[in-house]
Amino acid sequence: MASPEIEALTQALARLPGLGPRSARRAVLHLLKKREAALGPLRAALEAVDERLETCATCGNVDTANPCAICADPRRDPRALCVVEEVADLWALERSRLFPGRFHVLGGRLSALEGIRPEDLAIETLVARIEAGGIDEVVLAMNATLEGQTTAHYLADRIERFPVRVTQLAHGLPVGGELDYLDEGTLAQALRARRPVS
Amino acid sequence: MASPEIEALTQALARLPGLGPRSARRAVLHLLKKREAALGPLRAALEAVDERLETCATCGNVDTANPCAICADPRRDPRALCVVEEVADLWALERSRLFPGRFHVLGGRLSALEGIRPEDLAIETLVARIEAGGIDEVVLAMNATLEGQTTAHYLADRIERFPVRVTQLAHGLPVGGELDYLDEGTLAQALRARRPVS
Numbered sequence: 008m009a010s011p012e013i014e015a016l017t018q019a020l021a022r023l024p025g026l027g028p029r030s031a032r033r034a035v036l037h038l039l040k041k042r043e044a045a046l047g048p049l050r051a052a053l054e055a056v057d058e059r060l061e062t063c064a065t066c067g068n069v070d071t072a073n074p075c076a077i078c079a080d081p082r083r084d085p086r087a088l089c090v091v092e093e094v095a096d097l098w099a100l101e102r103s104r105l106f107p108g109r110f111h112v113l114g115g116r117l118s119a120l121e122g123i124r125p126e127d128l129a130i131e132t133l134v135a136r137i138e139a140g141g142i143d144e145v146v147l148a149m150n151a152t153l154e155g156q157t158t159a160h161y162l163a164d165r166i167e168r169f170p171v172r173v174t175q176l177a178h179g180l181p182v183g184g185e186l187d188y189l190d191e192g193t194l195a196q197a198l199r200a201r202r203p204v205s
Numbered sequence: 206m207a208s209p210e211i212e213a214l215t216q217a218l219a220r221l222p223g224l225g226p227r228s229a230r231r232a233v234l235h236l237l238k239k240r241e242a243a244l245g246p247l248r249a250a251l252e253a254v255d256e257r258l259e260t261c262a263t264c265g266n267v268d269t270a271n272p273c274a275i276c277a278d279p280r281r282d283p284r285a286l287c288v289v290e291e292v293a294d295l296w297a298l299e300r301s302r303l304f305p306g307r308f309h310v311l312g313g314r315l316s317a318l319e320g321i322r323p324e325d326l327a328i329e330t331l332v333a334r335i336e337a338g339g340i341d342e343v344v345l346a347m348n349a350t351l352e353g354q355t356t357a358h359y360l361a362d363r364i365e366r367f368p369v370r371v372t373q374l375a376h377g378l379p380v381g382g383e384l385d386y387l388d389e390g391t392l393a394q395a396l397r398a399r400r401p402v403s
C-alpha cells in the first residue's frame with residue numbers, strides 16, 4: 008500500500024481534466040523517480056502560480072497584478088472590448104497580437120445541459136463596464152459552438168440598449184471549433200473580418 | 206500571452222507521462238478556475254510528498270521513513286524477498302496483502318531498446334542482500350513482458366550460486382500484462398502458484 012502522501016497526490020492529480028486514476032498513478036511514479044527533474048519544478052511552478060497570480064477584478068484575466076497588465080496598459084485601446092468565454096481564449100487572442108483593446112472573461116458559456124445560467128457568468132460586470140461608458144465596440148469572441156453562439160446572442164440582447172457597436176468573430180471558424188484550438192492564422196482572419204451581430 | 210508563472214506550470218505538467226501540451230494547458234486552466242478545490246490540494250500534496258517521502262536505502266520503496274515501514278516491520282518474514290521492477294509493482298502486491306516477506310525494487314528492467322543495462326538497476330544491492338544471508342526464497346516478480354522475463358532470467362543467473370530458492374510468479378498472468386494493471390484476484394493466483402525458475 009502506498010503511503011497516505013502518495014495516495015493524496017494521486018487523487019489530486021486524478022481530478023485534473025485528462026488524467027484518470029491510472030495515469031495519475033503513472034505520473035506520481037514518474038515524479039517519485041525524477042524528484043530533482045520533475046517533482047521539484049512542478050512543485051515550484053505550482054507554488055509560484057498559487058502565490059503570485061490573482062484574478063483581475065476588472066476583466067477576469069489571471070496575472071501577477073490586479074488590475075492585470077492588459078487592463079493597466081495605457082497603450083491598449085479603451086474603446087474596444089473583447090468578450091471571451093475563458094482565460095485560455097484571452098491567451099489565444101493575445102498570442103495573435105491582433106486585438107488592440109481590452110478583454111472581458113465570462114468564465115464559461117451558457118449551457119442548459121450543464122445548468123450554467125447567466126448569473127453563473129461574469130455578465131453583470133460586463134454590462135456595468137459598458138454602462139460606465141467609453142466603449143465603442145464590443146467584440147463577442149465566443150467559441151463557434153452551439154453554446155458559444157447562444158451565449159453571444161444572449162449578450163447581444165443584453166447590451167443592445169447601449170450605444171456600442173456589437174460585433175462577433177467572422178465565420179470562417181470551423182464549425183464546432185474552439186478558439187483555444189485554432190492556429191493563429193485562422194484566428195487572425197476571423198478577427199479581421201469580424202462583423203456586426205445581426 | 207499567459208504569464209511566465211503559467212507557462213512554467215504548463216511546461217512542468219506537460220512533461221508528465223500521459224499529459225501533452227494541450228492537456229497540460231487545460232489542466233492549468235482548471236487549476237486556475239478551482240484554486241481552493243484543485244490548486245490548493247495539489248500543491249499541498251506535492252509539498253507533502255516532496256518533504257516527507259524518501260527512498261528506502263534497503264529496498265527502494267518510497268515511504269516517510271528510511272528504512273521503510275515494510276523493511277522495519279518485525280512481523281514481515283525476513284526469509285522471503287520479492288524482487289519487483291518498480292515501486293508501483295510493490296504497491297500492487299501490497300494491495301493484495303498476500304506476500305508476507307520483504308521487497309527489493311530494481312528501478313526498471315533490462316532493455317536493449319532503451320539501453321538499460323544491469324548497472325542501471327539496483328542489482329548489486331540485491332546480490333548483497335542475498336549474500337548477507339537469512340533469505341530462503343527470492344520471488345522474481347517481474348512483469349510478464351519480454352523485457353521483464355529477460356530481467357528475471359538475468360537475475361536467476363546472478364543469484365544461482367546462493368543457497369536460496371528462486372521462484373517467479375506463476376504463469377496465468379496474461380501475456381504482455383503488467384503487474385500494476387492486474388486485478389487482485391489474478392495477482393493473488395499468480396503469487397500462490399509461484400514456481401521455481403527452471
Ligand SMILES: [Zn+2]
Nearest residue numbers: 063066075078
Ligand atoms: Zn484585467
Ligand SMILES: [Zn+2]
Nearest residue numbers: 261264273276
Ligand atoms: Zn524498505
